[in-house]
Amino acid sequence: MKAMYFMALITPEPLLSEIxxxxxxxxxxxxxxxxxxxxxxxxxxxxxxxxxxDEYLLIRNMLQFHSSAPQFDITLDxxxxxxxxxxxxxxxPSAELTDLYDDLxxxxxxxxxERKKTSPPFHPHITVANRDWSEYxxxxxxxxxxxxxxxxxxxxxxISLLKLEKEKWKVLAKFSLKPQS
Numbered sequence: 001m002k003a004m005y006f007m008a009l010i011t012p013e014p015l016l017s018e019i020x021x022x023x024x025x026x027x028x029x030x031x032x033x034x035x036x037x038x039x040x041x042x043x044x045x046x047x048x049x050x051x052x053x054d055e056y057l058l059i060r061n062m063l064q065f066h067s068s069a070p071q072f073d074i075t076l077d078x079x080x081x082x083x084x085x086x087x088x089x090x091x092x093p094s095a096e097l098t099d100l101y102d103d104l105x106x107x108x109x110x111x112x113x114e115r116k117k118t119s120p121p122f123h124p125h126i127t128v129a130n131r132d133w134s135e136y137x138x139x140x141x142x143x144x145x146x147x148x149x150x151x152x153x154x155x156x157x158x159i160s161l162l163k164l165e166k167e168k169w170k171v172l173a174k175f176s177l178k179p180q181s
Contacts, residue, residue: 003052004164007062007104008041010171011126015076015152016040019089022128022150026087030141032133038169042074042091042124044104044159048112055163055172061111062161062175069103069159070178072096076152079145080125084135087145088125097124097156100177104159155180 011019019040027033050058074097080090091097101122109115129141158174 001052002049003055004047005050005055005058005172006043006047006162006169007045007108008043008160008162009074009156009158010160011040011042011152012154012157015154018150018152019126019128022089026129026141026145030129030133030137032129032131032137032141034130034132035127037167038162039171040089040126040128041160041162042097042126044101045108045115047164048115050112057111058161059173061107062159062173065104065107065159065175069100070096071155071157071180072100072177073153073155076126076150076154078150079128079148081138081142081146082123082125083142084138085133086125086127086130087138087141088127089150091124091126094124098122100156 010016016039023035023040027036072094074094075092076089077092078090079087081087105119156177158176160171161173161175162169163172
């Protein structure tokens with residue numbers, strides 16, 4: 001049987017709780033619940049299907065990747081959007097994050113050959129509300145969020161493999177990046 005998986009950088013505490021509070025606030029005000037299904041994260045490999053009985057192979061293959069990528073800092077600054085559906089916390093541009101994404105795409109294609117050779121441009125973000133709301137509510141929320149301050153920083157230390165279980169994304173495994181020198 002196939003299950004759904006994806007790979008991401010999960011924001012650590014206290015940012016995880018701060019972003020979760022924003023998600024819950026928007027959920028209450030605008031009846032958008034989709035973003036509550038996963039912890040605050042930057043997606044590195046979008047959701048994909050994989051045979052559940054072979055998920056140990058995903059873990060084994062990812063263990064081969066972790067040693068090549070170093071830890072790095074990520075700074076968050078304000079909110080952004082993909083109109084008319086997604087509002088997100090905006091990470092500042094980072095060559096290290098882009099390099100990690102590119103390296104991971106290359107690595108993942110070795111054991112997920114169905115992944116496209118060319119991916120859409122990488123636009124890192126941490127979703128706080130998406131998809132399951134009206135266009136009207138999106139624009140109302142965006143008017144409120146566009147100038148709202150939000151800042152924070154964290155060190156990207158681990159890539160997480162998440163699995164969809166009972167309509168929620170759960171961390172299945174974590175893969176450490178090399179410590180900073």
